Amino acid sequence: MLYDDSAAAARHRKDPLDGVGPADGHAADPTGLAALLTRALTDPDFTTEGQDRHPDLTRLSDEQLGSLFVTAYAAPMPATPHATAIRHTIENAAAERQPSYTPDACRRLFEALVEKCGTRGWADLTLGLSALEHCAGPLPDVSEQARELVELCLGKETVRQPYALLAIARIAGQVTLRAAVRRLSRDVGSIVADEMAVIAGLPRAEQTLLSGTDRNDKFTSAPLDAWRRSADNPAYVAFARRALEAAADRTDAIAAGEIPYQADKAFTDREIISLGNALRVALLRDEPWLPELFDRLLPGVALAPTAPAKTLPSQALLYEVVRAAQEFPTPELATAIRTVRRTVRHAGVPKQLDKMLKKVDAALAERTEVALRLPRLGFETVTDSGSTLSGSTVGGVLRRPAGDHQAVVTVAETATLTWEKDGRPLRSLPAAVRREHPALVTELRDLVKRVNAHLATLTRALEGGFTVDATHPYRWWRAELVEHPLARTLVRRLIWEVEATPGEWRAVLPETDGPDASDALDDLDALDVADDARVRLWHPLRSDPDSVRAWRDLLTERHIRQPFKQAFREVYRLTPAEEQTHLYSNRFAAHLVHYRRMFALFRARGWKSDLLGPWDHGDDAHAERILAAGEWRVRFFHTWADQAGDDELASTDQVRFHRRVDGTWRETPLTDVPPLLFSEAMRDVDLFVGVTSIAADPDWTDGGPPRTYWERASFAELTESAEARRDALQRILPRLKIADRCTLAGRFLVVRGDLRTYKIHMGSGNILMEPDDSYLCIVPAAGPATRSTNQLFLPFEDDRLSLILSKAFLLAADSKITDPSILTQIERGA
Structure with missing residues (x-):
């Protein structure tokens, strides 16, 4: 522990089961704790002084927590901040952990919902449905309370939680359910009317599951589990496709002039919410019919049917589609959004889409099961033994004619656009091309940005696969990753494990030969690996220390820089202290x-x-x-x-x-x-x-x-990340021109200068000077690395490693330092 703040230190030392509740013995008795908290919530004369503001409820049973939650929900607002804190603790515990409810608790909760809906104008109907779903006994008769709830909700100008309301209405009976369907289908458009009819016809249990996706506006969303439940409901999945195709039909009709055009009026507000729900379900299921639908729907909502008009048929639905893509992205939808972004005529929409697309790209990287599905975009796979990737592969090349010139987009570590004439490369964009082919220049510059976005997404998705231990069929991996014109430059610089025979994993680096293989891919072909054999990314946690060292040596010797830290990746194993804290x-x-x-x-x-x-x-x-x-x-x-x-x-x-x-x-x-x-x-x-x-x-x-x-912390023991930095330095130092002035000593890189000897901490990068360990402050300049270090090969990207090397080069030639603020410190104790 480094920061010696007493309050913070107490939190760190505290076992979560210590100090529960008051000091009078209730903590040891869950029933006693529940009774105490019930009094704190319901008895205005009960004092909470001396009691724990945030009692630990983990030792309460699920049923006790359910009863306590109902009490907290039904009780009047607490009169003291202490009682309010207790109430929040109970609500948070119920949100974190699913309680169960006795029949009496279910009945009391429905009564509380009626009371709150009547006095405050709204109550969360999903609470009542969840209580019935997790009732620990015979279901109570709450039909009368359900009828009152529906009547109160339908009497409002805006009806919230329509899915949950239909489930509550079913409890009240068919007459109430039909009334609810009529009210919820009024003046909201045909798509919503279809949705309400579908949900009304479902069994109450399925309605309850769907109620988790209730959204009161298009800016909120539901938890992932709720969308998964909707995606498992055949009736709702069928509605999702029907709704989205109806939306595309409507925009087609607007474009054809069959429906009069009104800016941003193609869909009602409630239809936009329903379509957003339908799209999320279809995206979660990764439905194969979606790409074709995107090609119809997105231009339909983004482009007015009259050419000069800068308005949109439905700007609101366009943004709703992008919000859905932020939660459940696919490469095809991201591409469709970018295509529309280039054609939309509204001045402010492209800028907003650019902001939203950044979140789409980040989310796609986390969705590893679809993020690896890259388009080829017309690129052809080529190899170039003279490339800058140590005699490696250039991923793909796309050539486009432009009069007497030719555009060449090349994918290596990133995508770049160059120009040629008569087969000779040119240094910059030719003036003739800029003048005569401006649209092509814009298109290809956009393509470069798009490819680089794909590469960044692929990198994040591959790295994210570690936490799911993702595996891929061997033949698909070879065709769609190793040989893909965009993916190959990333994939071939990573170490993979192939299950050559059941239970036997063989590590390979497609970019070059590995420590124990003459040629990685040729050897796999010779082994006749099955098409469906599993392939996964190699991780040092699954490997022995000798193999880890061998791969690190190979990457350093061959100057192969991996897309993310893999061979030098830090490993964190459980410590004895963590086994104790449990x-x-x-x-x-x-x-x-x-x-x-x-x-x-x-x-x-x-x-x-x-x-x-x-x-x-x-x-x-x-x-x-x-x-x-x-x-x-x-x-x-x-x-x-x-x-x-x-x-x-x-x-x-x-x-x-x-x-x-x-x-x-x-x-x-x-x-x-x-x-x-x-x-x-x-x-x-x-x-x-x-x-x-x-x-x-x-x-x-x-x-x-x-x-x-x-x-204390500036020169503390090295963490795992600092140890990986030390390991890299051990391999890099012998190759440096200052190698004879540098040694590694414990947690420090020791640098011998002409004036003094310096110890650079490999964690913080801070410096001590011998012989008295006085501190040397060197504030790094903002901007790129110094000339001494920007040409160095580093096996992974690490700003701290670059900073340490930059300081080492500076201090090894300390007699040439001219900065007076640094010289003064050095000369003071020299």
Whole structure:
């Protein structure tokens, strides 16, 4: 533990089962705890002073939690902040863990729903349906309460939660259900009327499942599990296709003049929500008929039928389609959106689509089962023994004539556009082409951006496959990845494992020969590997240390830079301390970090988190990421710590894991987390802390506890990421012109200069000077690497490694330093 704040340290040391409830013995008795909390919620004379504001409810049974939740929901608003905190704890526990309900609790909850709907104008109907779904006994008769609920809801100008309302109406009887269908189908368009009729005809249990996708507006969405349930419902799946095709038929009719054109009036607001639901279900199922539909629907909603008009038939539906793509993207939909973006005539829409498409690309990278399905875009596969990839493969080439010139788009590590004349490459875009073929220039520049977006998505998707332990059929892998004109330059620089015979995995690097193979792909062909043999990415966690070293040596010797860190990838194994803490890890707890930088990293790595700040309830939060195709969740807790000038600081806390069980998250002991998933999750957390810790800030000058933390953490033991950096340095140093001045000593790179000897910490990059270990502050300049390091081969991208090498080159020639701020520090103790 590095940051010695007493409150934070207490949180890190606290076992989640210690200190439950009050100190009078109720904590040891779940029934007693439930009774105590019931009094706190219902008895206005009961004092909560001395009681735990956030009692741990894990030892309550599911049935006790259900009864307690109903009590909290039905009770008047608490009079004290302490009672409010208890209520929130109960609500959060019920949201995290699926309670069960006695018949009496179900009845009380329906009565509370009626009361709240009558007095406040709205109540969450899905609570009542969930209670009936998880009733731990005979279902109570709540038909009268259901009828009252439906009448109250239908009396409102806007009816919320229509799916749930139909399920409630079915409980009340057929007369009430028919009334609900008539009201919900009024003035909303034919597509919604079809949807309401379909849902009304389903059994109540299926209506309940669908109610999880209820959306009151097009800007909200439902949990992944709710969409999965909808995608398993044959009647709703049939409606989804019918609705989307009806929408495309309508836009076709508008384009043909059969329906009068009105800007942004092609669909009602409720139809847009229904179509968004239908599209999400179809995208989740990855329906094969969708690409053809996109080619009709997207131009239909984005282009007015009259050429000069800059309006859209339905800007709202266009944006709804993109929001659906942000949740369940496919390569075909992303391509269709980009195609429409180039043709839409409204001035503001392309800019908005560009912003939204960034989220589509990020989401597609996380959807590994479809993200690897790359278009070929007219590229042809070629090899080039003279390429810059160490005699490797150029992925693909596309040539387009432009008068006397020819455009050449080449895919290597990235896509580039060059121009030729008579077979000779030109340095820049010819003036004649710019003047005579502007549309082609724009098209090809857009193509380069599109290909690079595909490559970035593929890279993220391949790396994301680690957490699901993704495998691919051998023949498909060879044809659609290794030999694909866009994918091959990435795929061939990664190490793969092929199950050549059942249970025997053979590691190969398609780019070149491996440590134990003369030619990777030729050897596999000689083995006559079955077409359906499994192929997966190699991970050092599954390999022995000698093999890991061999692959690292090979990549360094051949100057093969991998698309992401694989051979040098950090491995995080469970520690004895984590086995003791059982449910949580403190490995990265009690660090002080630059909060805004860490928050930006959360987003970049696909984690979600609420923003912390000096406001009510803004001092405590967690970042979370869903892994393994929605089966696992990891949470990284952190707390608002301080404001240092314009900088905001946070203190890091525990890491916990949850597994999806019967549709709800269950906290899971660390020993039960799959080792590969645990390693990948902890790798992200190490990145967050290592990059944003104030220990890596060379000119930190603030005092107090932050300064104490900085002094300890700046030169602390190396983490796994810093150990990987050390391993890379060990291979790089002998190749450097300053090799005779550098040695590795423990956690430091020691550099002998002319004036002094320096120790660069391989974690923080901070520097100590011998003989007295005085601190040397060198603030790196913003911008690209120095001339000494920007031509160096590094086996993986690591800004900290580049910084350490840059400092090493500078200090090895310290007699040539002219910066007075650095010279003064060096000469002071020389």
